[in-house]
Amino acid sequence: MHKNGPIALIFHGLVVAFVLAPLVVICLVAFTPENTLRIPTTSFSLRWFHAIFQHPDFVASFVNSLWLATLSATIAIVIAVPAALAIDRYDFPGRGALNALFLSPLIIPHLVLGVAFLRLFALIGGTGSFAWLVATHVIIVTPYVLRLVMASFTGLDRSAEQAAMTLGASHLTVFRRITAPMILPGITGGWLLAFITSFDELTMSIFVTSPATVTLPVRMYMYATESIDPMMAAVSALMIALTAAAMLILDRAFGLDKILVGQK
Amino acid sequence: MSAASPSLAGAGPAASPARRANPAPWLLVGPGALMFLGLVVLPLVLTVILSFHAYDHSTGIKNEFTLAHYTAVFSDSYYLGIFWRTLRIAALTTLICALIGLPEAYILSRMRDPWRSVFLLVIIGPLLVSVVVRAFGWSMLLGSTGLVNQTLQALGFGSVRLLYTETAIVIALVHVMLPFMVIPVWTALQKLDPMVEAAAWTLGASRFTALRRVVMPQVSLGMLSGSLLVFGLSASAFAIPGLLGGRRLKMAATLVYDEYMHELNWPLGAAIAIIVLVANLAIMLAYNRMVEARARRTLG
Secondary structure (H helix, E strand, C coil): CCCCCHHHHHHHHHHHHHHHHHHHHHHHHCCCCCCCCCCCCCCCCCHHHHHHHCCHHHHHHHHHHHHHHHHHHHHHHHHHHHHHHHHHHCCCCCHHHHHHHHHHHHCCCHHHHHHHHHHHHHHHCCCCCHHHHHHHHHHHHHHHHHHHHHHHHHCCCCHHHHHHHHCCCCHHHHHHHHHHHHHHHHHHHHHHHHHHHHHHCCCCHHHHCCHHHCCHHHHHHHHHHHCCCHHHHHHHHHHHHHHHHHHHHHHHHHCHHHHHHCCC | CCCHHHHHHHHHHHCCCCCCCCCHHHHHHHHHHHHHHHHHHHHHHHHHHHCCEEEECCCEEEEEECCHHHHHHHHCHHHHHHHHHHHHHHHHHHHHHHHHHHHHHHHHHCCCHHHHHHHHHHHHHHHHCCHHHHHHHHHHHHCCCCHHHHHHHHCCCCCCCCCCCHHHHHHHHHHHHHHHHHHHHHHHHHCCCHHHHHHHHHCCCCHHHHHHHHHHHHHHHHHHHHHHHHHHHHHCCCHHHHHHCCCCCCCHHHHHHHHHHCCCCHHHHHHHHHHHHHHHHHHHHHHHHHHHHHHHHHHC
């Protein structure tokens, strides 16, 4: 295998700089002691991180987003694992159509989903309810979980299950003691990916949140369209830190490239 | 113990998956399927119906059938201009992503392992950072006193107005979409045996010829699916034009948001959203056809 030449490495350096530039700038500006969006050169300060806690609406949105992401990722697992089991193990009429239905939120723009949910909730009176917001996020994150769980099913060795079955284990026991532990990496990876996706979601949520259920990305978007001060940088820096932590866990445990790349 | 095993062994085949009219799969997919029917299919149908409702600025949504919203969108130069801008920006973003993502994925695939994983993480990791955060980062970089303008001034060029221009939108969109181009190309490159390229060199092909005749055909499928993703996501992007385009430079998604939240003309907003959805699905189908035809040709 040949090494990359100097031109290739310069190109690579530029791409990496381009990819990291906005994230690095945010993290630097977050520590400015001044009132403007400038990269601090002489002194650093945590004042804008303190300022976040003076905005109870940001804290409330953060807590709201955490709950929303936790609940929707968990419910998505409860829906996706049995669905993946049925689609992978059984041949039944409508199997392909159901698979397409479960994956459809991936190809419907979030904008369209947001508009559609808004119409439904206006008709059934679900506007502004947290439970309905969770339901919309479940729809958005379930495809990601389903894909990862399906992928872990395809790589599965069935002989252990058959052995357990032969030895007299019931279906439920086989699933609990044999299948579930074997697909556990897929489930945990799916949960984390679902959590992050829900936590970051903006375009759909902006249509279905009410003042009481505003999520953190929606709050940040609203704030950024009206005023820009270094507090936005501080909030963004916290979100980058949180994402980086989740990313490292995902990478250590499963390999991020496998989760984001591997849809084979 | 041994007496129990025959009867249980007998239970095995009876529970075998392939049996017809087995209720088990229905019980397993049922709850999810109902939820998706109620929360994906039903709302979409309701939105299509809504887009045919008449709207009056003083009385609101009326119970009359009309095609007025669709004809308005397709005849008014204001809306056509926004659709044209959306297409132009999405196409340009796709092109630039291919021009950067393709060589970058190739360079990544030729790295040795600690660096290879580290840089793959650097390139695709930002995918997990919220789009609002990344858009905000670019608005700081491209602002009139931002780092880009400071550098330009330090180098002796005058300051350039970047924020709230199409250029800003395209730059930020490329940043957000690049992983979607790198991932499929990278996947395609993983399947490519590096020895094949080496064989081409041994047989006297130049590096460029080897790239063009050996690597490119293998990678083009990955590039096609990457382009499809990038185009679809760019054409319906919301946060980037919202934060970097300002109030004046609207794209399809921000237009729908304004119709819903500021003009309160839901039927018109619904009509535009449906057009975005149909255009997205049509482009995807056409692309799929192309990809399949290509795959058939390469496989022979």
